[in-house]
Amino acid sequence: MELPPFEIITGDRIDPLVFKFQFKNVEYSSGRNKTFLCYLVDKGNTADGLLRGYLEDEHTGLHAEEAFFKQCLAHYDLAIxxxxxxxxxxxxxxxxxxRIAELLKAWKNIKLSIFAARLLEWEEADVQAGLKALHTAGCKLRVMKPLDFTYTxxxxxxxEEQPLNLWEDCKENYEYYHEKLADILQ
Incomplete structure (x- = not known):
């Protein structure tokens, strides 16, 4: 079967069923093979002060994180x-x-905080090294708490103004990933 054309999907709001599946903080994330990246960008006292939206990588060579910098910060300004x-x-x-760690080292005027529903392949040494590099470059890394899921x-x-009913093991899974991330970053 041939995959559809490569693309990054952007938007303002995610479908609720997609969110509940993709953001569920389970340890074994079978079928969750793309990244959803919801973003807030505060540019301070500029005309377009706050940007908000989401990206997802759909059968693409470009990951959502890289697409964010190419699409959302395409007009990056050193003065902002x-x-x-x-x-x-x-x-x-x-x-x-x-790549993000290198970018943060070069672009000192960007303060990045990443809140992750789950840790991707956290057992792998190269993933751990990447998370440490992000942390060292000044990126605030945290696992999403139950309250963060509600905010998102x-x-x-x-x-449609319906409240989020968190899954049964959300808090336990948060605690599991929180502990793993703390061990990696120590």
Whole structure:
């Protein structure tokens, strides 16, 4: 079977069923093979001060993290202080983490916080090295708490004002990933 054309999908709001599947913080994430990246970009006192939306990588060579910098910060300005917050379905792969760390070292006016629903292949040494590189480059890394899922639901999902009913093991899974990330970053 041939895959559809490569693309990055962008939008304002995620379908609720897609969100519940893609952001579920389970340890074994079978079928969750793309990244959803919800973003907030605060450009301070500029005309377009706050940007909000999401990206997903769909059968593409370009990951959502890299697409964010190419599409959302295409007109990067050294004179502007950027505060960028990502809520992602999984933490960056090792290659993306390394590229983001290098970018943060070069572009000192970007403050990036990444809140991940789950850790991608956290047992792999190269993924751990990538997460450490991000942390060393000044990126704030955190696993999404139950309250973060609710915030993301309210901010980025077509929820028709319906509250998010968190899955039964959300808090336990958060604690599991939180502990793993703390061990990696120590």
């Amino acid at each position: 202080k950027y505060t960028v917050t990502w809520y992602v379905s999984s933490s960056p792969c090792s290659a993306c983490a390394a 639901w309210d901010t980025f999902v077509e929820n």
